[in-house]
Amino acid sequence: MKVLEERHGPVAKVILNWPEVMNALDMEMRLELAQLLRRLSSDEEIRAVILTGAGKAFCAGGDIRSQQGLGIPQLRKRLDAAYECINLLMRIPKPVVAAVNGPAVGAGFSLALATDIIFASDKAKFSQVFSKIGLVPDAGSIYILSRMIGLPKAKELVFTGRMIEAREALEMGLINRVVPAAELNSAVLSFAAELAHGPTAAYGLAKQLFLQAQHNDLETFLKVESYSQIIAMHTRDYKEGVSAFLEKRQPRFTGQ
Structure with missing residues (x-):
């Protein structure tokens, strides 16, 4: 399984689980993530959700290797699968908290932005890396970024593709909190549990x-x-x- 679920009372922890490639999003992971989010959306026992990555990364974005040689219909299916994940994260009728434990780049950055609250470890990094390989941002990045931080800053991140540290992301208003890496899991679980016991x-x-x-x-x-x-x-x-x-x-x- 490339997406795991842990239950902590009324809190579900969703874990992107392909640490060997920094939890890159291949088609299998996209479909598994969407399936799990759909189930959690209607699960009355779950009242808050955490999204994080296994190992040292949150998510490295799309798995470039698995999309090589694909035709337009196959590429569209991959994109649509990512779009479903973004839509589900934004529309699931319960709070979703991202625990960004390491690099969140490309579509991985988009996944984090689609959640409601973002906690990042002091080792987390963020990048709209698409321009580095000649692509435009996908998974709703421009839509979300331009509304969060305004056009000038959003364009800078998109055009340069530069990596920003967690502290800078906090100052820009992209994330909510930065905590020491060793405290990230406990801090997020405590916060999510508090939300889960709310209205x-x-x-x-x-x-x-x-x-x-x-x-x-x-x-x-x-x-x-x-x-x-x-x-x-x-x-x-x-x-x-x-x-x-x-x-x-x-x-x-x-x-x-």
Whole structure:
């Protein structure tokens, strides 16, 4: 298996598992990752997801060797498989936290960007390496980068393909936290567990609103927001949150 799953209570840890080639994304890994993410999306026992890589790398991007000699139909299938993974990460109705344990380059960088929160070890590095081999970024990189850090910085990263250290990525607003490598797993698991015990139904609705905010004008967005809030007000978590507030106690959310 090139994608592994570990369960830590309500948290699922998804591990890209081809460390011999820095977890490069061949077709097999793309399909396995998409299949697992689809299953986790509908698994009511899982309320938060961690994405990380086995060994010393997060993900080296597409596996160049396995795409040599492919025709247009086969190349399109490879790209579509990557796009499905990006879409699933961005739309899965529960928080996804990336634990970037080493290099995240090319499509591997895109996978990290598609998650909701990014923790990086102090040994992590990031690069839009595509230009180094004469390609344009794929897996949604330009779409996400330009919205996160603006066009000037996004274009610089894309055109130069330069490698940036975790601290610079943090300063640019690309990631959320940098932690010592030895503490990455425990820090991410603790954070994900905290999210998993929160109002995850509301988190899922909020994720959809973040996506809607990127496309719609204010009037349209507010209509979608109103619809989402009405849904949230009919959840058990909302009733529990109000009861806990009135009773001056900590809420016990269930994600329903």
